[in-house]
Amino acid sequence: MPHIDPFSFFIGFFVGIVFWVLLGRARPLWDQIRENAKEQREAAKARRTSGLEDNHRRITLRRAQGMHLASSLFALDEILQEPRLIAPPARVEPGVIGLQEDIISQTLPYMPDWPDLAGIYGAPTLTLAQAISGGANIVITGAAGAGKTVALAHLASLAANLKVRLDPKSEAEAVPYLYHVADLGLPHEASKDPINVLTNTATEFAPFFDLGRLPGFIQRTFQTGQALLLIDGFDELDSINQQSVVAWFKALIQAYPKVRIVTTGYPTQLNGLISLGFNPLALISWNQRTVARFIQQWGELWSQTVAADSSSAGSNPVQVDPLLINSWMMTDNHGLTPFELTLKVWGAYAGDSLGPRVLDSIATHVRRVAPSGTPVAALELLAMQVILTSQPVFDPRAARAWVKQYDIVEDKPIQSAETLTQTAEGEKAPVTGSQKIRIKKSKANEGMPTYGLLSKMVDSGLLLSHPNNKMRFLHSVLKGYLAGQAIGDNDADQTLLAQSEWNGKSVALHYLAARGNASRAAEALLKSSELPLHNPTFSVAHWLRDAPKEAEWRSKVFASLLQILQAEGQPLGLRGQAMAAFVASSDPGTATLFRQLLSSKSFELVPLAALGSGGIRDSKAVDALEEVMQAPSSSVRRACCLALVAIGTERALEAVGRALLQGDEDLRKAAAEALANDPTEGYAMLREGAGLNDIMVRRAIIHGLSRIEQPWAVELMQKLQVEDEQWVVRNLATQYLEQKTRPDPRVPQKLPVPSETPWLIEFAGKQGMGIPRGGSAAEVLATAFRFGSTEERLAALPFLKPVANEGIIGALYAGMYGEDLEVREASFHAIQEIGANGTHLPHPNQFGLG
Known part of the structure; x- marks a missing residue:
């Protein structure tokens, strides 16, 4: 056994104790040093990331x-x-308090494909x-x-x-x-x-x-x-x-x-x-207020920038008073998209517009962005090939090959929506059909497009260049406008119709109808149209506004739309689209049709006719609308009030004012809510009505104020909440103010997993069914839609849309043609989305419905 020196042992033991004591006391310091070093590394990383993120x-x-x-x-x-x-319609969840519906959600069908009426009526x-x-x-x-x-x-x-x-x-x-x-x-x-x-x-x-x-x-x-x-x-x-x-x-x-x-x-x-x-x-x-604000902003910016730059450059163009331009621009904007309105205003201020029509505005912009001296036929041919080959994003090498197959008969810059020629006196006159620029197989080498032509189009802005050697047109409307002419000139409409549905096809057909003869295309689409959605008919209906009024196929489209509009038993979402198509067509006969339909005995058709009259602002319909407003149907009354406010004449607003002061409770509510759509006279009437002694008027005014997203309306409701003498008025104001503080149930939510959805778990338990964890639970959901309460049926729809199959579609058809009106409209909307998703929709007759 080795000898151990006691002195050395105790000294070593003592030193060890001291070392561990010091180490224990120093540990926080070391931890702090390590933490500081970590923070410094994270700060350095944050600085690097912050610079990158910035x-x-x-x-x-x-x-x-x-x-x-x-x-x-x-x-x-x-x-x-x-x-x-x-x-969108608010998502329904059983057991959860829903959103109080307003006049729009109760009266105007949800029509995302036709958003003009939503803008007019303040959806x-x-x-x-x-x-x-x-x-x-x-x-x-x-x-x-x-x-x-x-x-x-x-x-x-x-x-x-x-x-x-x-x-x-x-x-x-x-x-x-x-x-x-x-x-x-x-x-x-x-x-x-x-x-x-x-x-x-x-x-x-x-x-x-x-x-x-x-x-x-x-x-x-x-x-x-x-x-x-x-x-x-x-x-x-x-x-x-x-x-x-x-x-x-x-x-x-x-x-x-x-x-x-x-x-x-x-x-x-x-x-x-x-x-x-x-x-x-x-x-x-855009509604009228948005259009007016846009035109005013454009005029101010133009005067501050473009006009000022022109003056400083010494060009000294003739300056027209922006007020005069704006007053002129505020007319005839019905149904214009932001794209079309922008081109119209641009042409007015630049003074280069080729005419008053939408087609003229588009032609003007094509001329702006096309390379100088480029023949219009080359642009039309390129656009046609892009559409017919279904290559909206194309390889310029392929594009060069497309254009080189043909020669240009006439190398002429763009002049208007239709090609113009010169008369003997030097005046412009429309060309005949045989004089139009045509793309034919070449017998000479004149005007042969080159890759350099595509590069010039990129430089001028007509084409956009992307990574991986890709190009595309500046805008799908410009592409469709150019392609429509070439497709008509080359009789390629049947080739286009044979394609599956896509945006390029739709836009090209629109401008084929506007600039050429689309009779064959219209007839083919109308023949293929059928329930449940009638998408081909509505596709053709979109052409009506820009198509020539003498086009043969127009009457057939209007006949098909009228048949859909008058089809009793069909969802209002479908019939409402037919009404919206009449409104968007800007056809002079539409006003007469809606006035005739106001005399119908159908309480589903009359509201649609009233909304149509308001959509076109038919002042001749005021008397009929005021008369129909006395009908016993709440939906008819609401639609008439909305239409009269949309028409906006003095007589129309007076009729709504009488309804607010003299009608029963439901009519007063409808009148007040409708007046919230008029920011001038309507707002003034609501402010004045809030101070009247009539308790029914003040209560109705609360409904109207709840639709106005402006501080003064909230302040007025808060005042009535506190100061009004009647508790029914104070209580209603409190309900609306509390609703404004809650999350909007119309905001799309990420769907929970079915196995973690409380109402579905409860329903499955009552039915003795199980819900697979993490699965789609399609069987349970389909059962809930078939046999559940109205709330359960509506709650099941968002879960069923992504997993739709023929069985689920059949169940939705049954809901779409059932007695429950709320389920009917929600089912139709679900069918629309399922169809848009690319799922084949069989005819309802296959299930004994429709």
Whole structure:
């Protein structure tokens, strides 16, 4: 056994104790040193990320501010009219207090495909920030030119300026990623991380020194739920290319479930998005106030910038008083999209407009953005080939081959919506059909287009260039306008009709009808139209406004629309679309038709006729509307009040005023709510009515004030809540004020898992059924829709749409033709979305319905 020195042992023991005591006391110091070092590393990383994020936001903002038609003149925020989305019907959840319905949700059918009437009648709307606040992915829908790209650009600008939060519980602001589908290298490789597509795209726009850190930054924002992915152009693609985008969205959502996606879509062509849980929301059309504000803003900006620059450059153009231009511009704007109104105003202020029609405004802009000296036939041929080959995003090498197959008979710059020639006296006169520019097989080499011609189109702005050697037209309307003429000249309408439905086909057919003979196309579509949706008929109806009044096929379209409008037993959402099509047609015979229908004995048809009369502002219908307003039907009364306020003449408003003062309770309520649509006389009448001694008037006024989203209306309700003598008035004001503080139930919400949905668990328990964990629970949901209460049936619909099959469609048909009116309209809307998703819809007769 080795010898141990006691002294050395105790000294070592003592030193060890001292060491551990000192180490224990020093541990907090070491922890603090480590924490400080960690904070310094995180701060350094934050500084690096912050600089990267700032750069990304700045680049996104700059791109977004240039994503509009007049970007060569103004920044987006300078001319922007805030895009708003038509609020969809509120989602129903059994056991939860719902939203108190207003006059619009009770009277005007929800028609996202025809948003003009929603604008005229002041339908409830959502801001873009509201729309994404519920956690759901969104597809912004609208016709070509409705402003979908501007809506995305506006949302990107808000997010770039730190004004959007995707999670209300988080302090982190959304990080926007704004790209066009043409920027993406799709289709993506399924074996790779889907975020690589976005990383590769982002590097095309990022500064050189950010390239190394960008992939990590993008992945972090997608993992933490800060990423707001804004993809433009989905609506421009054909169904095959749309499937590539949908497959990428699906992979992205599975890999990064916290991502929020907003894209654009054509209302009836959402192929695959509904299955992924996207919620379609339609842009509302501009009303008269928005149009007036836009024209005024344009005039002020033009005077401050364009006109001032021209004067300083020494050109000294003749200046016309903006007030005179604005007064003239305020007429004849019925049904114009933001795209069309912008071109109309631009032409008026620039003095280069070729005429008063929409077609003339488009032709003027084509002339602005086409390369100088470019023959119109070359542009038309290129557009036609893009449409007929279903390649809205095309390879310029292929485009060169398309154009080189033909020669240009006449190398002539664009002059108007129709080609013009010169008379012997030097005056312009319309050419005959045989004189129109035609594209024929070449016998000579004159005017042969080259790749240089495409480059010139990019330089002039008619074409846009994208990564991976891709190009596209500046706007789908310009593409369709040019293609429509060439398709008519080359008798290619049957080739176009043979294509599956996509936006390029729809727009080209529209301008074929406007600029040529679309009789064969119209007849083919009308023959193919059938229940449940009649989409072909409504497609042709969209042509009516711009088509020649003498076109042979117009009468057949109107006959089909009238048949749908008068079809008893069909959903109001379907019949309302026929009414909206009559309104949008701007046909002079529409007013007479609606006045005749006001005498119908159908309490479903009369409200639609009344809304139609108001939609076209038919002052001759005032007497008939006031008479019909005494009918015992609440829906008829509400529709008449709305129509009279929309007409807006003195006699019309006096009729609504009498209803407010002398009618029964329901009529007074309808009158007050309708007056909320008139910001001048209507607001004044509501203010005055709030001080009257009649308790029924004051109570009705509360209903009207609840529809006005302005501070003075809230203040007046708060005053009545506190000071009114009658508790029924105070109580009603309290209800509406409390409703304004609650989350809007019309905001789309991300659906919960069926196995975690309380009302469905309760229903399944009563039925003795089980709900598979994490599954679609389609069988239980279908049972709830077939046999549940009205609330349970309505609550099941959002879950059934993404998983629709023939059995579910049959159940929805039964609801659509059933006795429950609320279920009927909700079922029809669900069928619309299922059809837009690309699902085949059998005829209801297959199920013994319709």
